[in-house]
Amino acid sequence: xxxxxxxxxxxxxxxxxFTGGNLDVCDELVAPVTIEHQRGLKPGSExxxxxxxxxxxxxxxxxxxxxxxxxxxxxxxxVNRASGVNTxxxxxxxxxxxxxxxxxxxxxxxxxxxxxxxxxxxxxxGMLLQLGLFGRPEPVLV
Amino acid sequence: xxxxTPHATGTDVVLSVYEQGLNLRDRTVFDAxxxxxxxxxxxxxLAVTSIGPQNWVDVVERLGSSFPDVSWRVDRxxxxxxxxxxxxxxxxxxxxxxxxxxxxxxxxxVRQVHMLRLEAGRIAEHWAVRDDLGMLVQLGLYxxxxxxxxxxx
Numbered sequence: 001x002x003x004x005x006x007x008x009x010x011x012x013x014x015x016x017x018f019t020g021g022n023l024d025v026c027d028e029l030v031a032p033v034t035i036e037h038q039r040g041l042k043p044g045s046e047x048x049x050x051x052x053x054x055x056x057x058x059x060x061x062x063x064x065x066x067x068x069x070x071x072x073x074x075x076x077x078x079v080n081r082a083s084g085v086n087t088x089x090x091x092x093x094x095x096x097x098x099x100x101x102x103x104x105x106x107x108x109x110x111x112x113x114x115x116x117x118x119x120x121x122x123x124x125x126g127m128l129l130q131l132g133l134f135g136r137p138e139p140v141l142v
Numbered sequence: 143x144x145x146x147t148p149h150a151t152g153t154d155v156v157l158s159v160y161e162q163g164l165n166l167r168d169r170t171v172f173d174a175x176x177x178x179x180x181x182x183x184x185x186x187x188l189a190v191t192s193i194g195p196q197n198w199v200d201v202v203e204r205l206g207s208s209f210p211d212v213s214w215r216v217d218r219x220x221x222x223x224x225x226x227x228x229x230x231x232x233x234x235x236x237x238x239x240x241x242x243x244x245x246x247x248x249x250x251x252v253r254q255v256h257m258l259r260l261e262a263g264r265i266a267e268h269w270a271v272r273d274d275l276g277m278l279v280q281l282g283l284y285x286x287x288x289x290x291x292x293x294x295x
Contacts, residue, residue: 037253039276068257070222077220077227079257079271105255105271107218107229119218119229121255125275134284 001113003071010076010108011066013048013115018064021056023049031114038120059084064104076108082122086131093133100130152226152260153219159265160230164202165213172198177264184270208245209234214254227257232272236281243283250280 001009009029017025026045036043041051055062062084070077083101090096102123109117128134155175163171172195182190182197190200205212212234219228233251252273259267278284 039273070220070225070227072220072222075218075220077255103271107255119253121229121253121271121273123271124273125278128275 001110003073003076005113006074006076006108006110007069007071009110009113009115010069010078014064014066014078014080017048017052018055019062021052021062023052026052029114031111031116034115035117038118038122041118041120055084058086058088058090059100060087061085074110076110078106078108080104080106082127090131090133091128096131096133098131100127102126102130150263151221152224152258152263153221155260155263155265156219156226156228156258157216159198160214160216160228163198167202167206169195169199172196175264177261177266180264180266180268182268184268184272205234208236208238208240209250210237211235217253224260225257226260227255229253229255232277240281241283246281246283248281250277252276252280 012025013029016022017029026048030045030048032044032046034043034045034047036047041047063082065081065083066078067081068079080103081101082104083099085099086096088095103126104122105120107119108115125134158171159175162168163175176195176198178194180194180197182193182201185191185197185201188201188204190197190204192200202212212232214230214232217229217231219226221227230253231251232254233249235249236246238245253276254270254272257269258265275284
């Protein structure tokens with residue numbers, strides 16, 4: 001598959017899958033078995049569906065918008081903005097009702113038109129700070 | 143010693159900056175391969191406001207005061223047009239103050255993606271997305287709810 005086709009597939013997964021919440025697109029564009037390198041994510045098209053479900057459960061109006069793309073050979077790298085309003089539980093805490101917007105980077109390897117490997121770096125610290133969920137150890141008075 | 147040739151790719155330039163400039167603390171690499179008006183969009187968080195090659199010197203000095211053995215292993219790169227993006231693993235040992243906390247002596251190892259724009263064979267601009275949460279958790283400096291393994295963006 002060409003790099004153009006891989007970019008188009010990536011855009012569909014992000015727009016229709018992650019923002020639109022359409023899980024069927026995952027079976028089309030993600031291999032059943034993939035290698036997943038990002039902490040906390042499960043592999044395969046089922047893993048991606050679970051990630052999408054979780055994000056939409058945690059945040060109303062969840063959006064993932066691609067801002068920059070570079071593609072070469074079998075790789076597609078994307079810089080995205082993720083945003084939403086925290087209406088569900090994140091990290092076991094009650095919903096904060098706050099809005100967040102952070103940068104998320106995804107690196108994808110394609111084989112025959114499907115994603116077979118993923119690396120990602122989301123700005124999780126930024127999200128926690130924006131939601132007021134970041135805590136630091138406090139000195140304990142004895 | 144800078145070993146890039148006149149026909150070096152952007153990737154060669156970036157690898158020299160990370161592997162020799164940063165990891166070997168060789169500032170002559172920054173002087174040769176970073177534009178004088180280089181802008182780093184990520185250094186404000188380190189209270190570093192210099193531009194040009196000095197920014198790289200200041201950043202590694204600032205990080206080195208907290209993590210004297212800080213280093214970056216470049217795991218993969220991609221180049222297109224005037225951009226080179228890389229995924230790296232940054233690691234170090236916490237031996238100096240961080241966020242006002244005294245050193246813990248712990249090690250961290252986290253993934254980052256760096257994006258560099260080149261101009262006339264030199265690095266002109268830098269952005270990055272870093273797993274700072276992972277670093278704070280590994281150093282024991284994150285006191286909030288422990289992210290369960292299935293929770294992630």
